[in-house]
Amino acid sequence: xxxxxxxxxxxxxxxxxxxxxxxxxxxxxxxxxxxxxxxxxxxxxxxxxxxxxxxxxxxxxxxxxxxxxxxxxxxxxxxxxxxxxxxxxxxxxxxxxxxxxxxxxxxxxxxxxxxxxxxxxxxxxxxxxxxxxxxxxxxxxxxxxxxxxxxxxxxxxxxxxxxxxxxxxxxxxxxxxxxxxxxx
Amino acid sequence: xxxxxxxxxxxxxxxxxxxxxxxxxxxxxxxxxxxxxxxxxxxxxxxxxxxxxxxxxxxxxxxxxxxxxxxxxxxxxxxxxxxxxxxxxxxxxxxxxxxxxxxxxxxxxxxxxxxxxxxxxxxxxxxxxxxxxxxxxxxxxxxxxxxxxxxxxxxxxxxxxxxxxxxxxxxxxxxxxxxxxxxxxxxxxxxxxxxxxxxxxxxxxxxxxxxxxxxxxxxxxxxxxxxxxxxxxxxxxxxxxxxxxxxxxxxxxxxxxxxxxxxxxxxxxxxxxxxx
Numbered sequence: 377x378x379x380x381x382x383x384x385x386x387x388x389x390x391x392x393x394x395x396x397x398x399x400x401x402x403x404x405x406x407x408x409x410x411x412x413x414x415x416x417x418x419x420x421x422x423x424x425x426x427x428x429x430x431x432x433x434x435x436x437x438x439x440x441x442x443x444x445x446x447x448x449x450x451x452x453x454x455x456x457x458x459x460x461x462x463x464x465x466x467x468x469x470x471x472x473x474x475x476x477x478x479x480x481x482x483x484x485x486x487x488x489x490x491x492x493x494x495x496x497x498x499x500x501x502x503x504x505x506x507x508x509x510x511x512x513x514x515x516x517x518x519x520x521x522x523x524x525x526x527x528x529x530x531x532x533x534x535x536x537x538x539x540x541x542x543x544x545x546x547x548x549x550x551x552x553x554x555x556x557x558x559x560x
Numbered sequence: 561x562x563x564x565x566x567x568x569x570x571x572x573x574x575x576x577x578x579x580x581x582x583x584x585x586x587x588x589x590x591x592x593x594x595x596x597x598x599x600x601x602x603x604x605x606x607x608x609x610x611x612x613x614x615x616x617x618x619x620x621x622x623x624x625x626x627x628x629x630x631x632x633x634x635x636x637x638x639x640x641x642x643x644x645x646x647x648x649x650x651x652x653x654x655x656x657x658x659x660x661x662x663x664x665x666x667x668x669x670x671x672x673x674x675x676x677x678x679x680x681x682x683x684x685x686x687x688x689x690x691x692x693x694x695x696x697x698x699x700x701x702x703x704x705x706x707x708x709x710x711x712x713x714x715x716x717x718x719x720x721x722x723x724x725x726x727x728x729x730x731x732x733x734x735x736x737x738x739x740x741x742x743x744x745x746x747x748x749x750x751x752x753x754x755x756x757x758x759x760x761x762x763x764x765x766x767x768x769x770x771x772x773x774x775x776x777x778x779x780x781x782x783x784x785x786x787x788x789x790x791x792x793x794x795x796x797x798x799x800x801x802x803x804x805x806x807x808x809x810x811x812x813x814x815x816x817x818x819x820x821x822x823x824x825x826x827x828x829x830x831x832x833x834x835x836x
Contacts, residue, residue: 382715384789385776385777387716387783387788387789388722389776390716391725392722392779395727395772396769396772404734415758417765436716447691448565449566450630450631451688451691451695452631452692514595515653520645535758543766546766
């Protein structure tokens with residue numbers, strides 16, 4: 377059956393992905409000891425979903441997941457940081473199109489490619505966009521938001537680098553490698 | 561680990577009777593107004609209105625107390641952080657300097673700084689009741705219908721509805737997996753070192769994610785079998801039609817947004833300066 381627009385699988389992936397993002401963001405965030413800064417395992421998951429389901433799904437999981445998490449657990453939405461999640465989900469998805477995860481291959485070449493993309497995208501998101509929007513929307517002091525952004529960015533890049541790579545590698549193992557059949 | 565979260569609270573009130581689409585539009589307009597303005601008069605005005613709507617909605621404070629406490633702690637920490645990082649921010653913004661008393665070095669207490677931080681806090685207090693009320697008075701299945709109502713593709717609206725539907729399920733999965741792993745000696749609490757905790761978190765989220773990916777397969781097959789997405793349009797079981805009260809509410813909301821933006825920006829600055 378041919379359809380216009382998003383496939384059913386992408387739609388469901390956005391829905392379930394957002395729900396998992398909410399739960400990870402609320403329960404699987406590890407405090408670092410610096411106030412208001414936690415190690416967010418949710419971004420490792422977001423990176424996995426972006427790589428597997430593409431930029432549209434990644435961006436929307438960032439949007440719906442983050443906005444719902446803020447709304448149901450904290451009662452108000454911090455749009456400046458929600459926007460960063462959208463940005464990260466979308467661009468990790470966009471720049472990792474070349475990594476064909478369904479073929480079951482995630483070797484060192486792909487691992488390096490993934491990590492360069494995720495570190496670059498997250499650096500722009502956390503070091504520049506989040507503080508800039510905080511200043512623009514909430515007129516918070518520049519040095520405060522840049523320090524917060526720097527801590528959040530470094531923590532998330534490292535977490536995604538370790539946990540995200542492990543997640544994608546384990547996901548790839550569940551897929552059979554293309555060309556793995558041999559003729560006897 | 562039963563962590564409470566905000567959800568729909570059944571009540572009979574004018575706010576509950578409004579269509580979800582209306583509430584969503586008002587929520588978006590309200591947040592934009594509160595985000596753009598820094599005018600104390602506007603903020604106070606919006607704050608009084610949102611308090612009034614809150615009373616009209618008959619939602620009890622104790623039902624949402626756990627969220628309020630959390631927000632108040634966050635605001636307190638945020639205010640302390642702002643002061644520590646930039647004690648002269650108010651002086652910079654308002655251009656005058658009324659020192660109340662000195663503390664040490666560049667840390668002194670000025671009227672401008674107090675006024676600036678009062679405004680930041682007020683900004684949050686304007687947005688919070690609107691967001692809380694929207695969640696507490698809109699039924700989740702009506703939420704998707706209202707997203708579709710304001711022009712969002714029904715497939716995306718359906719994703720949001722799926723997310724809301726599965727948050728409790730995934731929360732339960734998370735708890736089950738976490739307890740199973742704790743029974744095997746995997747500790748997530750403060751007793752572990754940070755690096756070990758991250759590793760242990762992996763042991764919980766990996767099964768959670770893989771089972772969720774399975775869930776995606778199952779649900780999308782079920783939806784495929786029922787022919788989801790075949791047509792360009794769909795109808796919603798729980799949609800509420802727009803009534804007169806809805807049109808009036810939206811009109812009033814639009815007027816408030818426009819007026820507050822005009823008052824905020826007419827003198828070229830989004831800050832209201834009482835010091836000049």
